[in-house]
Amino acid sequence: MGLLFISIYLIIVKLVIEISSSLLQVTGLDPKIARYQAISMLTGTGFTTDESKLIINHPVRRKISEVLILFGAFSLAVIISSISNILSDDFNISTLLIISGILGFISLVLRVPSINERLTHRVKRKIKHNFSVSELPIRDVLYFSKNDIVINLIVNEEFEYKDKKLKEMIHPHEDIHVLLINRGEFPIRKNLYETTLQLGDRIVLYGDKDLIKQRFTHFLTERAE
CATH class of the missing domain: 3.30.70.1450 (Regulator of K+ conductance, C-terminal domain)
Structure with a gap:
C-alpha cells in the first residue's frame, strides 16, 4: 500500500510541475525555462540562476513560485514519511486517484491552443490593470x-x-x-x-x-x- 501511495503521489507532483510550467508559459516565459524553473522551485534546487530573475521580477510568476515552493516543502515531508513506513492502511488511495485525475485534466486543458491563448490574453490584461508599470518586466510594458x-x-x-x-x-x-x-x-x-x-x-x-x-x-x- 505504501508503494502505491508513493507512486500516485509522484504522479501528482509531476502533474503539478506540468500545470505550473503551462501557467508560467502563459505569462510569456520560454517553455524550456518555465519547466526548469518549475522543477527548481518545487525541489528547492537550482533556483539561484540568472533565469530566476525572470520569475522574481514578474508579479504573477512570483505568486506561482510561492505555491510551488510551499507544495515542494510539503511533498518532501510526505515522501519521507512514506519511505519511513509511517504510512498506514487507512490512507485513502481513492482520494489520491481522484486528485491526480483532476490535475491530469487541468494539465490537458491548459495545452489546448485556444484555451491557452485566451488565458494568456486574460493574464496580460489583469497584469496591466493590477500592477504599476514599474513592477512589470520590459516584455509586458513595451x-x-x-x-x-x-x-x-x-x-x-x-x-x-x-x-x-x-x-x-x-x-x-x-x-x-x-x-x-x-x-x-x-x-x-x-x-x-x-x-x-x-x-x-x-x-x-x-x-x-x-x-x-x-x-x-x-x-x-x-x-x-
Whole structure:
C-alpha cells in the first residue's frame, strides 16, 4: 500500500510541475525555462540562476513560485514519511486517484491552443490593470506585437557609426527607437540623437525585430526581458 501511495503521489507532483510550467508559459516565459524553473522551485534546487530573475521580477510568476515552493516543502515531508513506513492502511488511495485525475485534466486543458491563448490574453490584461508599470518586466510594458524587441547594440572598432552622432545612425522613418546609451556606469538619456557614439557604448534599441537585426546583425547582444 505504501508503494502505491508513493507512486500516485509522484504522479501528482509531476502533474503539478506540468500545470505550473503551462501557467508560467502563459505569462510569456520560454517553455524550456518555465519547466526548469518549475522543477527548481518545487525541489528547492537550482533556483539561484540568472533565469530566476525572470520569475522574481514578474508579479504573477512570483505568486506561482510561492505555491510551488510551499507544495515542494510539503511533498518532501510526505515522501519521507512514506519511505519511513509511517504510512498506514487507512490512507485513502481513492482520494489520491481522484486528485491526480483532476490535475491530469487541468494539465490537458491548459495545452489546448485556444484555451491557452485566451488565458494568456486574460493574464496580460489583469497584469496591466493590477500592477504599476514599474513592477512589470520590459516584455509586458513595451511588447505590443510578436515582432517588438528591446536589445543592446555594442559600439566596437568595426561599427560604422563610431565617432558619429546617433542621428546619423537612426533614420526618422524607421521603426527603431533609442531608449538610452550606457557609457561605462553612466546612462545617457538626454539629447540622445545629438550624442557622438564612442567605443564601448551600449545602445539600448527598441522597435521592429527584423529591421533591427537586418541593420545591426553583427553588433547586437542579449535581448532585454
